[in-house]
Amino acid sequence: MTNNATSIVGTSPPIREALEKATGRARFVDDLPADYHVKVLGSPHPHALITRIDINQAAQLEGVSAILTHEDVGSNLLQFGCHRPTPTMDKQLRYVGDYVAAVAATSEAIAEQALNLIEVEYEMLPAVFDPEEALQDGAPLLYPEGNAYANATGTTLENRKERSVQAWGDIDKGFADADVIVEDSYDIKPQMHAALETHVCMAQWHEREVTIWNSTQVPWELRLLVSDYFKIAESSVVVLSPNVGGGFGGKYTGRYQFIVCLLAKKLKGKRVKMNFTREESLLHVRRPRGKIYTRIGARKDGTITALHLKGYFDIGAYGNFRGGSNSFHLEGGILSYKTDNAWFEAHDVHTNHSRADCMRAVQVPFLSFAIESTVEQLAEKLEMDPVAFRILNMPESGDMMPPTEYTENDDFFPTARFDLYPGRELMEKVLDKIGWKEKWNGFSQPSSVNGPIRRGIGMAYAMGYAGFYSDGSTKAEVVMNVDGSVTVYSGAQEIGQGINTGICMLAAESLGLPLKDVYLVTGDTRSGQYDVINARSSHQLATGGHILLMAIEKVKKQLREMAAPWLGIEPDSVVIRNKTVFVKDQPETAMEIRDLIGSLGSPISASASGPPGSLYPEVKPGYKAKQPMVMAAEVDVDMETGVVTPVRVVTGMFPGRMINKKVVRGQALGGAVQTLGMALWEHFQFDREQSRYLSKDFTDYRLPRARDIPEIETVLLEQVDEESLPHEGLPYGGRGVGEMTAWGAIAIANAVENAIGVRIRTSPLTAEIVLNAIEEESTK
Amino acid sequence: MKPETRTRKLHLNVNGKTLSVSVGTNETLLEVLREHLGLTGAKTGCNQGECGACTVLIDGTPVLSCLRLAVESENCKITTIEGLADEETGQPDPVQQGFIDHAGIQCGFCTPGMVLSAKALLDQNPDPDEDEIKESIQSNICRCTGYTQIVESIQAAGKTIREEKRD
Numbered sequence: 051m052t053n054n055a056t057s058i059v060g061t062s063p064p065i066r067e068a069l070e071k072a073t074g075r076a077r078f079v080d081d082l083p084a085d086y087h088v089k090v091l092g093s094p095h096p097h098a099l100i101t102r103i104d105i106n107q108a109a110q111l112e113g114v115s116a117i118l119t120h121e122d123v124g125s126n127l128l129q130f131g132c133h134r135p136t137p138t139m140d141k142q143l144r145y146v147g148d149y150v151a152a153v154a155a156t157s158e159a160i161a162e163q164a165l166n167l168i169e170v171e172y173e174m175l176p177a178v179f180d181p182e183e184a185l186q187d188g189a190p191l192l193y194p195e196g197n198a199y200a201n202a203t204g205t206t207l208e209n210r211k212e213r214s215v216q217a218w219g220d221i222d223k224g225f226a227d228a229d230v231i232v233e234d235s236y237d238i239k240p241q242m243h244a245a246l247e248t249h250v251c252m253a254q255w256h257e258r259e260v261t262i263w264n265s266t267q268v269p270w271e272l273r274l275l276v277s278d279y280f281k282i283a284e285s286s287v288v289v290l291s292p293n294v295g296g297g298f299g300g301k302y303t304g305r306y307q308f309i310v311c312l313l314a315k316k317l318k319g320k321r322v323k324m325n326f327t328r329e330e331s332l333l334h335v336r337r338p339r340g341k342i343y344t345r346i347g348a349r350k351d352g353t354i355t356a357l358h359l360k361g362y363f364d365i366g367a368y369g370n371f372r373g374g375s376n377s378f379h380l381e382g383g384i385l386s387y388k389t390d391n392a393w394f395e396a397h398d399v400h401t402n403h404s405r406a407d408c409m410r411a412v413q414v415p416f417l418s419f420a421i422e423s424t425v426e427q428l429a430e431k432l433e434m435d436p437v438a439f440r441i442l443n444m445p446e447s448g449d450m451m452p453p454t455e456y457t458e459n460d461d462f463f464p465t466a467r468f469d470l471y472p473g474r475e476l477m478e479k480v481l482d483k484i485g486w487k488e489k490w491n492g493f494s495q496p497s498s499v500n501g502p503i504r505r506g507i508g509m510a511y512a513m514g515y516a517g518f519y520s521d522g523s524t525k526a527e528v529v530m531n532v533d534g535s536v537t538v539y540s541g542a543q544e545i546g547q548g549i550n551t552g553i554c555m556l557a558a559e560s561l562g563l564p565l566k567d568v569y570l571v572t573g574d575t576r577s578g579q580y581d582v583i584n585a586r587s588s589h590q591l592a593t594g595g596h597i598l599l600m601a602i603e604k605v606k607k608q609l610r611e612m613a614a615p616w617l618g619i620e621p622d623s624v625v626i627r628n629k630t631v632f633v634k635d636q637p638e639t640a641m642e643i644r645d646l647i648g649s650l651g652s653p654i655s656a657s658a659s660g661p662p663g664s665l666y667p668e669v670k671p672g673y674k675a676k677q678p679m680v681m682a683a684e685v686d687v688d689m690e691t692g693v694v695t696p697v698r699v700v701t702g703m704f705p706g707r708m709i710n711k712k713v714v715r716g717q718a719l720g721g722a723v724q725t726l727g728m729a730l731w732e733h734f735q736f737d738r739e740q741s742r743y744l745s746k747d748f749t750d751y752r753l754p755r756a757r758d759i760p761e762i763e764t765v766l767l768e769q770v771d772e773e774s775l776p777h778e779g780l781p782y783g784g785r786g787v788g789e790m791t792a793w794g795a796i797a798i799a800n801a802v803e804n805a806i807g808v809r810i811r812t813s814p815l816t817a818e819i820v821l822n823a824i825e826e827e828s829t830k
Numbered sequence: 831m832k833p834e835t836r837t838r839k840l841h842l843n844v845n846g847k848t849l850s851v852s853v854g855t856n857e858t859l860l861e862v863l864r865e866h867l868g869l870t871g872a873k874t875g876c877n878q879g880e881c882g883a884c885t886v887l888i889d890g891t892p893v894l895s896c897l898r899l900a901v902e903s904e905n906c907k908i909t910t911i912e913g914l915a916d917e918e919t920g921q922p923d924p925v926q927q928g929f930i931d932h933a934g935i936q937c938g939f940c941t942p943g944m945v946l947s948a949k950a951l952l953d954q955n956p957d958p959d960e961d962e963i964k965e966s967i968q969s970n971i972c973r974c975t976g977y978t979q980i981v982e983s984i985q986a987a988g989k990t991i992r993e994e995k996r997d
Contacts, residue, residue, distance in 0.1 A: 064930045071938030072926040072945060074871020074911030081870035246875045246883055246939040246973050295873075295939030296973050328876040546937025546974050712933035716979055720936065723976030748880035748971065756964040756977045 058559040059782045062712035065551045066570065067293065067544070078293045079250045079263045084323035086115050088313055089161035090306075090330075091150040091168055093143035096402040096741050097177035097190060100141050100150065100170060108153060108167035113160035116316040117168075118152040118309060128279060128308060134199045134400075135207065136368050138308050143172075144192050144367030145404045146741055147333050149305065154313045154322050179738065181362040181399035182341055190402075192367055197400045199365070200460075214460040216384070217393045218452045224356025224391025228347025231356075232427045235343045236811045238416035240336040240364075240734040241727070242745070243409050244753055247295020248331035251307045252323035253314035259286035260314070264307060267297040267545050267585035273575045275303055276311060291573045297545040297585060298724070299409040300335050305368065329746040336734060337409035339364040340416040344424040352434050354389040354443045359420070362397045363413065369405035385676070386421065386513040387443045390454050403736070408586070410721060410792035411514065415728060416813070418512035422796040423809065430493045437481060440511055444473045444678070447771075451674070466674045470771050472704060473678035477511060479765045480702040484682040494807030502690045505697065506805025509682040510797035516592055516675035516706065516785035525580040526598040527657035528557065528605050534629030534643035535567040539657075541581035542594035544572060547788050548713035549590040555709050556595050556781050560602045562627030580659065588786030591709065592675070595781030597658045604656030609643070612650070616641055677704040677785055680765075681722065681794025685801040692821025694802055695760075696726055702765030703790040707783035711766075714787050718764045721791030727754045729798035730814050764791075840904055844869065845913025853900045860884045860895040862903075863910060871911035871942045875971070882970030885943035886910050892950045894969070911942035914949065924994070925949045928987030929980070936974035944970045948984045956991040958984075 070076040105117045120139040127135040139149045151168050155161035176190040183189055184197040191197060200211040225231060252263040259282065266272055269289040277284040294301065306324060314322040326334065345358040384394050409415070429439035445451055449468050456465065481487070489497040489507045496504040527539040538557050544550040554568045561568075571577045583589050610621035613631040617624060623634045632640035647654060684697040701722040708714040731752040735744040745751035770783030795813055803809045808823045836855045841848055844867065851866045860877075863869040863886070875883030877896045884896040887909035914923040925948050928934065935941050944967055951958055951966035958966070963984045964977070972980060 062933070065933070065935060067938060068930040068935055069922065071935050071941050072922060072929050073915050074869075074942045076938050077870065078873070078939065080874060081864070244973055245937070246881060246971060247873070247937065248875070294937060296937040298973070325874075328878065328881070546939075548936065712979070716933045716936055716975055719976035719978045720974050721976075724973075747878060748876060753971050753973065754976075755971060756967045756981070757961075759964075759977050762976065762978055 056559055056782065058555050058565060059707065059709050060711065062710055063551070063555070063565055065548050065713065066554055067550065076293045078247055078295055079252060079265050080325045082252060082263060083321070084252055085320040086154040086156060086317060086322045087158040087161050088152055088154050088310060088322060088324035089158060089165055090152045090309070091165045092147035093150055094146065094741070095143060095172055095174055096146050097175040098143045098172040099175060100143065101173050102171040103151065104169040105151065107169070108164040111160065111164045111167060113156040114153060114164045115156065116154040116313050118312055119150070123312065126279065128275065128305060134193070136305065138305055138312070145402050146743065147330070147404055148367065149309065152309050152313060154317060177402040179401050179403060179736065181339065181364040181397065181401055184399045184401050185362070185397065192400045192402065198397060199400060200396060200398045211460070213395055213397045215393070215395050215458040216456070216460060216463070217458040218456045219391030219454045221356055221358055221391050221393040224389070225347045227349065227355045229350045230428060230431045231345065231347040232424050232431060233345045234424050234427065234811065236341070236416070236420040236423065238340045238342065238419050238813050240339050240406065241409055241415070241732050242332050242336045242734060242751060243298040243300025244332060244751070245296030245298060245300055248326040248328060249301065249306065249334055250323070250325045251310045252321055253311045254321045255315050255318045258282065259288065260311060261288040261290065262307065262311065263290045265294045265301055266291050266303070267294070267301045267543055268303060269543060269573065269575055270541060270580050270582060270584060272303050272307060276307070279308060280311070287575070289575045291543065294545040299337070299407050299586070301545070302407055304334065304405065328748070332746055332751060333404055333743050335405050335407050337415065338369065338406035338413070340413060342416065342420040344420050346424050346428055348428055348432060350432065352432055352439050352442045354387055356391045357384060357387060357389045358393045359384065360395045361413070362399055364401050364403060364406060365398045366403040366405040367400055369400070369407060385445065385451050386511065388445045388449060388451065388453055389443070392452065410724060410789040414512060414514060415725065415793050415795060418510060418793045419796040419799070419813065422510045422512070423799060423811065426800055426803070436509070437477065437486070441474050441477060444511070445471055446473070447471045468674055468676050470706070470769055471676055471678065472767060472769055473511070476678050476702050476704055476765065476767050477680045479767065480680040480682050480700050481509065483763055483765060484684065484698060484700040486682060489684070494803065496805045502688055503686050504689060504805040505684060505686050506801040506803070507682065507684050508797045508800030508802070508804050509680065510794045510800065511678065511680045512793045513676055513678055514790050514793070515587065516677045516780065523580065523582050523659070523661045524593050524597045525657060525659035526594065526601050527579060527655060528598070528601040529653050529655040530605050530609070530643070530647065531653050532644060532647045534647070535569070536561060536563060537569045537571065538598065539571045539577040539579050540594060540598060541579035542572060542590045543581065543585040545585045547585065547590070547717060548710060549585070549594065551713060552591050552709045553594060553598055556598055557602060559782070560599055563629065567629070588788040588790070590786070591784055592780050592786050595784060596779045597660070599781050600658035601656050604658065605654055608654050608656065609646070613641060613646055616646065675780060675785060677790065679703045679790035679793055681725070681791065681797040683794070683797045683801050685798060685805060687802055687805040687820065689806065689824060692817035692819070692824060694730055694798070694815050694817070694820055696730070696798065697760050699726070699760055699762045700765060701762065701791045701794060702767065703787060704767045704769070704785065705787045706780055706785035707768055707770050708766060709782065709784045714766055715764055717787045718766060718791045719762055721789065722762050722794065723754050723759060724792045725794045726758070726798065728813055729795035731758070733814050733816055838901055840900060842900070842903060842908060843906065844908045845910060855901055857900050858896055859886070859898045859900045859903050862900040863895060869910050869912050873939055873942060875939065882943045882947065883940055885946045885970060887946050887950055890950060890953060892947045892969070909946070911946060914945070923949065924990040925952060925984070925987040928983040928990065932979055932983040932986050934975065934980040934983030940970055940972045944972065944980060948987065952984070952988050952991055956988050956995065958988060
């Protein structure tokens, strides 16, 4: 399927929705009118039991139409993908903001008034907020069976594991063989997704079916879960998600969609909407806090002999897209370096915080923080250049990874050969661009000093999946209309990342059509497509694109077979381009598709469905499509105030082939700025004394703004292996690009170390934290 | 029990048209635009003046419509994103075209406010430097693009406007 000569792939037409978004015509869920509005009474306590709840007064308020409490919901459990089975609403409240009651009323104002009229009595329970403390004997229990929930293979409590492990080689021997060992610990704080559009859901029940409008990354998962919950056919659940105002991992299926559906069911025929306030949306979900312990050993020559990593991850009361963070860590983190002996141990732990989900990869952003900080210290101890040390230990194209057999493998990842992996080339290009050689003076040696301002340079490297991660099933259908134009039905989900544009460009390229002749139906489960992973894991382009091209190949095959007798040639010699079929090398012997399909009297269509990637027959088994990311940054540190100012950033990744260059660059730049936010400004804070979240708005949770942004350049390395085609399934060689550049926060911390000689082992590096660290260091 | 509301009839000049609308005295301009007038281009990103998604122009100046009462908005010209393109031809404003052509749009939720802030700048100064552009959108948060391509979009729009003026 790869082909170097492309006319549409590799160009940069505007995204498909550009005009309607620029003119304000694009409709988001909150732009749609509703009959009733929902507000939720949130728990004021982090851990409590409802001992009495009285809704009578609230129910009598004019305009109030329906109220829901745990007493109505019973013990209904939500069976999320890999989550612990979760109560929809519970008598036991597990975080500040947990759902006590939900009111539907004719206006939000009335619903809010009604909340004030609900009488609740609570029995306070002891709470726990630290994932390590939550595992200790005698810790407050959020669930009777314990606070750990690691489960990679199913969703039942019986399958629950205390931890998950991925290991290969002999870790003890690896450390015995090491000449130098560095041990360290990190506490990486949560980052909030903070999509500009808050969470929002609207539902309307008809006789037997329900229509749900939701700002979601995963419409097909929502359809499946709602059908399962209400015991109705999947086909009776319609999920509409026309425009999504950002996701970043924050818009998966939560409990709120079910609360809206339950209220709507009581108000049959009416549209019932729940639109989160900014505070509700910020506190709804975030990336987990990660407490990570690293231990890495190496020989004198720099070869890593053992890599040991143990992490405790705060998944909140109802959190994590997937219990058992292990596989995500492993695939996106540990395999960054090639070592014969490794042990990775993950503990996903419930605490009395709201739910945690992945954000631009499950745990890679803080995993890379821990590894890339430890690796620097190892290089320093070995008196090696940090770049040379990384290059020596990183995998290369064709390497078997992991290099030795798994000894423990809780997530059943196959040992497999890496396909193209130009990590070294990418690193060299990024470092060249920032001028590393001229600016790097060694560890703790600033590149310049100007009064109290010290300038430092730092870097980060990590590895990620290219889209075939776990081979999620997807489906697409292609209809060639009688006039030769094409209607594509795709299961892929647009959330602002540009996948709709990518899908249309791939279809146009493959069929030799101008972009205007491709129409796309998406964000609507009535299209009958599917995608189980959907807009997660940077996977839409590779997986959705692969399946799309398979469907197109089937359409082309039909066309060729129809055209061959008319043209008097074999089907293989028929060329399809620009709504005509013609004889190869004889474009004058042609026939318009309109006439060809017209003779049939109906359009031609085909669909493709299934798990692409390593499970798919035409993709060589045993190969993994992986890609490196590298970020380098220069920062100024003010020794008197602790303020860290990014001066220049170069972010690099490996998109394989860019389908739309501006879209890829946009993903790279956006991810880089999010990682600057994680590194420097976005500070999640909880006041334990008062049981209140302080970071509940954009004043106290500071997102990057235009003037915060330094000069950011990108290195977007294109390379397609036409010869070996290990992943011919990658559409035109294109790889997922949604997450990688968001993993570079540690480049900032490494640059700070370079500037001031102090290593910060937490995030964000606020002025306060940096200044304290400077003062601590000076009193040593 | 019945919640209390007071209403008032207003005449608002929106996108060059005078519209009569009965509003609650406590309703914001954003609520009135979105819920009474069906102009949903202005977005509710925070409803507390921190994100800029609700930005509209009042007499050419960017205003956070979530912080302004509708009853304070008579006797002025309100421009929303819906009023920017040419009414007859549908031709987008050069600022909108800049965002379309230079990938200044990803999810699109900040776009209306972002475009209007940029419009106000370029109407005053069609040749701003990068710092002036960043200053003009400092009140508008974008979580997707990282701002660089937005700045480039505004630079391109300024160029178009300057060329149009020359012709």
